[in-house]
Amino acid sequence: MPAALIVTTLGLFLATGMLYVTQTQHRALLSATVRSSGWVAYQAQLEFVKTQGQFEIAMLRPSRRALDELQFRLELLRSRLPLLYDSDEGRLLQEVAAQKDVLQAFERTLDATIDSLPDTSPSAPETVARLRGAYYELEPLGRVLQKVLMQSIAYNEEIFRREREVAASPAIVPFALLFVSGTCLVAILFMDGRRDRQRLADVTAAKAEVTAVQDNLRAIIEAMPIGTIIVDPDGDQVRFINPSAAALVDPSPDHPEWRRLIRAAFEAAIDENGRKTGTLSMAFAKPLGDIVSLRGAVCGVIWEGRPQILILLTDTSRVRNAELQLMQAAKLATLGEMATAIAHELNQPLAVIKMAVANARRLVLSEADPEAITSKLDRIGAQVDRAKRITDQVRRYARMPGDQTASFVLRQAVELAAGFVAEQYRAAGIRMVLDLEVSPELLVSGDQTMFEQVIVNLLINSRDAYDSQRQDTHQPQVVVRAVVRGGEVVIEVTDDAGGIRNDILGNIFDPFCTTKSAEKGTGLGLSMARNVVRDMNGTIAAENVEGRARFTIVLPAARTQAQDVA
Numbered sequence: 001m002p003a004a005l006i007v008t009t010l011g012l013f014l015a016t017g018m019l020y021v022t023q024t025q026h027r028a029l030l031s032a033t034v035r036s037s038g039w040v041a042y043q044a045q046l047e048f049v050k051t052q053g054q055f056e057i058a059m060l061r062p063s064r065r066a067l068d069e070l071q072f073r074l075e076l077l078r079s080r081l082p083l084l085y086d087s088d089e090g091r092l093l094q095e096v097a098a099q100k101d102v103l104q105a106f107e108r109t110l111d112a113t114i115d116s117l118p119d120t121s122p123s124a125p126e127t128v129a130r131l132r133g134a135y136y137e138l139e140p141l142g143r144v145l146q147k148v149l150m151q152s153i154a155y156n157e158e159i160f161r162r163e164r165e166v167a168a169s170p171a172i173v174p175f176a177l178l179f180v181s182g183t184c185l186v187a188i189l190f191m192d193g194r195r196d197r198q199r200l201a202d203v204t205a206a207k208a209e210v211t212a213v214q215d216n217l218r219a220i221i222e223a224m225p226i227g228t229i230i231v232d233p234d235g236d237q238v239r240f241i242n243p244s245a246a247a248l249v250d251p252s253p254d255h256p257e258w259r260r261l262i263r264a265a266f267e268a269a270i271d272e273n274g275r276k277t278g279t280l281s282m283a284f285a286k287p288l289g290d291i292v293s294l295r296g297a298v299c300g301v302i303w304e305g306r307p308q309i310l311i312l313l314t315d316t317s318r319v320r321n322a323e324l325q326l327m328q329a330a331k332l333a334t335l336g337e338m339a340t341a342i343a344h345e346l347n348q349p350l351a352v353i354k355m356a357v358a359n360a361r362r363l364v365l366s367e368a369d370p371e372a373i374t375s376k377l378d379r380i381g382a383q384v385d386r387a388k389r390i391t392d393q394v395r396r397y398a399r400m401p402g403d404q405t406a407s408f409v410l411r412q413a414v415e416l417a418a419g420f421v422a423e424q425y426r427a428a429g430i431r432m433v434l435d436l437e438v439s440p441e442l443l444v445s446g447d448q449t450m451f452e453q454v455i456v457n458l459l460i461n462s463r464d465a466y467d468s469q470r471q472d473t474h475q476p477q478v479v480v481r482a483v484v485r486g487g488e489v490v491i492e493v494t495d496d497a498g499g500i501r502n503d504i505l506g507n508i509f510d511p512f513c514t515t516k517s518a519e520k521g522t523g524l525g526l527s528m529a530r531n532v533v534r535d536m537n538g539t540i541a542a543e544n545v546e547g548r549a550r551f552t553i554v555l556p557a558a559r560t561q562a563q564d565v566a
Contacts, residue, residue, distance in 0.1 A: 051076075052139075056203055057202075062127050068117075070117065125302060226244060229261075236262050265298060279297045293316050296311065411439070428467070433480070436482045437481070438483065446536035453532070455493070462497065476497065489557045509542070539553070
């Protein structure tokens, strides 16, 4: 298309030169150069319009082809600018030459943009923002080119007026040629404009399609039962909330309680590298005082063309309460099974106390040495402390678990759980081995009472496995091992009671999956154990290793007590 324009314009210049051969060479040169300057200005202005159109296409649908086309258009526009002020035509017009510094500044901007396009990834989140910045940075160039074009047109009109005055009679021919040439130019420009309008229509249709998709997505998000929150990472400002999320705090995104919820979600989802991404499980106090249990995830999204943070939350209070009630029932059932062992363990210090009281009474009546009486009283005090430790352990185990998540010492929790079933193991003749290769200060995040229940459930399952598959060839043994591997802590509970049946190994963590009789279990212990470990961002697995059953818990290691205090 530009080639046809050039051929048509050259034909006009030749015809005009033949008609004015009798005029001075200077007038012919002046006329030709001024007209040429107008043509160069027109080409630059037309190329600028095409470049802006390609910018819009690239910003709407970033692709390598769109970026390559944009680079080609920028290079064409860059090649047009020096012709405006470095050619003979540009130097002839003072107003055009005065724009040289401005045009050179835009040349540098174009060079920088052209050089950056080959390294620009269409799928990068910042690509659209960079293209939009370049688009607005080049926008003033259009006004400069428009000004140059209007100045060239004004000079052309002045030259034509003078030519008509000098040669009125032969002016009909050049006007006819101009009319024919102009008609050709109009036809060519019409075709070019039609093509540009088609591209503009495609861009408009694409924008409408994107708008329709965005409207549909917004409608789906607003109808979802999951709370959806869009947060601007600059200042943690809420940009969008759906009705399910509004029920947690307030329909207004400007409510101050939103910042508290956002901070709590970020803290619950933060990973080992400090990034605000991942799944979360937390408790949240609503503005009216109600405490709800929330689960969800935090991730990055592009919302309305900008990088934002997406927070998904679902209220699991009812499910959580049901799980806590089931876990409490399981704990109370375990206490019922252990009542005999607990009573036996309490009877031992009581028997010692009774004997010590009788001896102290005899020593007092016989007016014995006070030191002997004091020794008996000290023994009574030690046995009272022993009984208190037993009752404290039972009370701690029977306590209702809560929704609060905190850091606790892993080693201490495992030792407390093991100590709770130690008497049952002694009565059953089972040897328990604790191999805890972890620091006494190592912390993990979660509910300590619920984690202890997980360890107790695993130990009781091992005890029941020996009861149903008693082997007299060796002493039963259960090994509880804890080690740190990388940034994770691994807890293994292994018994040699024959392993887990292969037909239920794949479904052992499903609810109501059990090999015990109805009097001994409901099949919910391992299912609840999996939920507890999952809430601690960990995993639990079961396997058979050389005829032994092994349960492996993997948890992220939080930090040491010294780091927690710091």
